[in-house]
Structure formats: C-alpha cells, structure tokens
Amino acid sequence: MARNKRAIPEINAGSMADIAFLLLIFYLVTTTMDTDKGINRKLPPFDEELVEDPPPIKERNIFTVLVNSNDQLLVEDEYLQISELRAKAMEFIDNNGDGSCEHCQGYKVSTSSDNPDKAVVSLQNDRGTSYGMYVKVQNELVAAYEDLRERYAQEKFGRSYRSMDQEEDKEILKEIKLAYPQKISEAEPLNIGG
Amino acid sequence: MAVIKKKKDKALPAVNTSALPDIVFMLLFFFMVATVMREVDLKVTVNKPQATEIQKLERKSLVTYIYAGAPRVKYQDKFGRSPRVQLNDAFASLDDIQPFVIQEREQKSEEDAAMMTMSIKADKTVKMGLITDIKLQLRKAQALKINYSSNQPKDVEALYSSEN
Numbered sequence: 001m002a003r004n005k006r007a008i009p010e011i012n013a014g015s016m017a018d019i020a021f022l023l024l025i026f027y028l029v030t031t032t033m034d035t036d037k038g039i040n041r042k043l044p045p046f047d048e049e050l051v052e053d054p055p056p057i058k059e060r061n062i063f064t065v066l067v068n069s070n071d072q073l074l075v076e077d078e079y080l081q082i083s084e085l086r087a088k089a090m091e092f093i094d095n096n097g098d099g100s101c102e103h104c105q106g107y108k109v110s111t112s113s114d115n116p117d118k119a120v121v122s123l124q125n126d127r128g129t130s131y132g133m134y135v136k137v138q139n140e141l142v143a144a145y146e147d148l149r150e151r152y153a154q155e156k157f158g159r160s161y162r163s164m165d166q167e168e169d170k171e172i173l174k175e176i177k178l179a180y181p182q183k184i185s186e187a188e189p190l191n192i193g194g
Numbered sequence: 195m196a197v198i199k200k201k202k203d204k205a206l207p208a209v210n211t212s213a214l215p216d217i218v219f220m221l222l223f224f225f226m227v228a229t230v231m232r233e234v235d236l237k238v239t240v241n242k243p244q245a246t247e248i249q250k251l252e253r254k255s256l257v258t259y260i261y262a263g264a265p266r267v268k269y270q271d272k273f274g275r276s277p278r279v280q281l282n283d284a285f286a287s288l289d290d291i292q293p294f295v296i297q298e299r300e301q302k303s304e305e306d307a308a309m310m311t312m313s314i315k316a317d318k319t320v321k322m323g324l325i326t327d328i329k330l331q332l333r334k335a336q337a338l339k340i341n342y343s344s345n346q347p348k349d350v351e352a353l354y355s356s357e358n
Binding site: 013017028038082125134 | 212215218219221225226229230243244245247248249250251254257262311313314317319320321322323325329330333336337338339340341342344345346353
C-alpha cells in the first residue's frame with residue numbers, strides 16, 4: 001500500500017519540442033506546396049494508316065489559327081494579337097449562320113460558322129513555336145468556349161457554369177457542354193523556320 | 195532606491211514552455227496535410243507557362259509526369275544545353291517514353307489505368323518540336339489524356355504582354 005502512495009515521477013517532456021521540430025523540418029524539406037494544375041486536353045488516337053478521305057468540312061466552318069516560329073498569330077488569314085484571339089474565336093463559334101442555334105447571339109455572317117455544333121477550331125503551329133505561346137493560344141481557345149458556356153448557363157439556369165459541381169450538376173453540365181461542344185483540332189506542325 | 199534593489203535580486207520565473215510541443219505539432223500536422231512528397235529530383239529547369247483556364251489534377255495516383263526543359267547547370271557538361279526529356283529521376287530519349295507509359299500503366303489497377311493522365315511539365319521556352327514528338331509517343335502508347343501543366347498568373351493582363 002505504501003508503494004501506491006508514492007508519487008509517480010513526471011516524464012520529462014522538455015525534449016518533446018525538439019523532436020517535433022525535427023519532424024517539422026523534415027517535412028518542410030521533403031515536400032512541396034504546389035498543387036498540380038494545368039489545361040486538360042485529349043489527344044487523338046494514333047492510326048498507322050492515315051484516314052484517306054477525311055469527312056469534308058465546309059471552309060466557313062473552320063476557324064484556322066496558325067502560329068509561326070516567331071510566336072506570331074495568323075487567324076483566318078489575318079495577323080492578330082493574342083489578346084484579340086478570344087473575342088474572335090467567340091464570334092466565330094457563336095455566329096449561327098444557318099439560324100439553327102436558338103441560344104446563339106452571333107451576327108449570322110455568311111462567311112462564318114453555321115452553328116456551334118459544326119464549328120471547328122483548327123490549330124496549327126510550327127516546330128519552332130515556343131511551348132509558352134502554344135499554351136497561351138490553347139488557353140485562349142478553351143477560354144472562348146468556357147466564356148460562351150458561362151453565358152449560356154447564366155441565361156438558361158441563372159447560375160455560374162464555372163462554380164458548378166461535377167457530381168451534383170452532372171445533367172446541367174452535360175447540357176451546357178452539348179450547347180457549345182468544344183471542337184479544337186490540331187494539325188501536324190509545320191517545319192518551316194526553326 | 196531600496197525597493198528597486200530588492201526587485202533585482204529576485205530570480206525571474208522560467209517561462210512555461212509546456213505548450214511548445216503542442217504548437218510545433220500543430221504546425222507539423224498542417225504541413226503534413228497541406229503538402230505532398232517530392233517524388234523526383236528535377237534535372238531540368240522547368241519554368242511553367244501561364245494560363246487561366248486551368249483545372250486541378252485531383253487524384254495524384256492517376257497522374258504520371260513527363261518533364262521537358264534545358265538540363266540544369268550542373269548537368270550541362272554531360273548533357274548539353276538543348277532541352278531534354280526527363281522521366282522519373284533520369285534523362286531519357288523519346289524512345290523511352292512508350293515503355294515508360296506501359297510500365298506506369300501496369301502498376302495501376304485496371305480501372306485506374308483507363309483514367310491515367312499524363313502531365314506534361316515543360317519549360318515555356320521549349321520549342322513545340324520536342325513537345326510534338328512527346329505527344330506522338332504518347333499517342334502511340336495510347337496515353338491520350340494529357341495535361342499541360344501551367345500556373346495561374348498573378349496578373350492576368352501580363353498574359354497578353356509581348357514579353358513572355
């Protein structure tokens with residue numbers, strides 16, 4: 001009984017902080033903070049034999065974007081700055097030349113696309129184009145589609161497309177994506193100037 | 195005066211540090227949760243391009259990285275200065291990409307393999323020739339979901355300036 005009455009000596013926790021600091025510094029050194037972000041894209045599958053007759057697409061439904069090795073843009077045979085690309089692409093996609101697209105607000109120009117479903121953005125770059133420029137052009141083209149979808153979502157559902165949840169709003173997202181299907185095609189790069 | 199002298203004589207009580215481990219542990223847990231392990235030792239310089247329409251890569255286990263850029267200064271004697279591809283911890287040639295993708299895919303479960311995303315982490319000064327070659331190899335290896343790794347710019351206007 002006498003033993004039980006004796007006070008248990010306190011464990012010295014003075015070095016606890018040192019141990020924790022050591023672990024902390026280990027984590028600080030071996031880990032990185034940055035989360036990975038980027039532009040998602042899908043590549044076309046590789047085919048040994050090239051398709052001999054690609055389905056014909058009317059010239060007016062193709063929005064050609066060319067980037068040369070000096071990182072300059074040629075859009076629809078017109079020299080353009082990167083800052084103007086988004087508006088130009090939106091105008092093309094949203095043109096609604098044949099009047100079949102009810103949510104479009106385009107000018108129905110006869111030389112531009114029939115409807116968003118038929119409109120194809122064709123991107124071709126040079127082997128000497130810098131990767132930074134390529135990503136910027138991709139970014140603007142994706143942004144053009146995203147902006148149109150955003151506008152559609154605001155008008156039809158009164159909600160912001162960008163803040164929708166992948167799981168909860170699956171059906172709505174599907175409909176929006178169908179209204180403005182993203183059609184960006186990439187041609188084999190040229191090799192003119194390095 | 196006497197009063198002041200008396201105060202000086204008294205020893206200062208030690209600051210109670212018993213809560214210090216708790217504070218440090220809290221910091222530690224924050225870092226453990228907020229960060230990820232650095233998987234590879236980067237041998238190439240990667241200055242990522244900037245973009246606004248970026249999406250987060252949600253599941254780390256589905257992502258495989260391909261790095262491209264000029265070798266770092268300490269490797270330049272051996273590997274030169276022209277941009278190169280890095281897979282895992284080593285420099286690689288373009289022909290190594292296909293076996294690499296297949297090997298990575300085999301390590302994943304069947305349903306995950308279908309969702310596998312290739313993240314291309316390339317320097318923004320790399321020429322598209324190299325990127326196109328990488329993309330062709332990925333297409334041949336049937337790895338079609340890719341992600342161009344980029345950063346959100348602090349100033350969106352800077353994106354359109356001619357300098358970068």
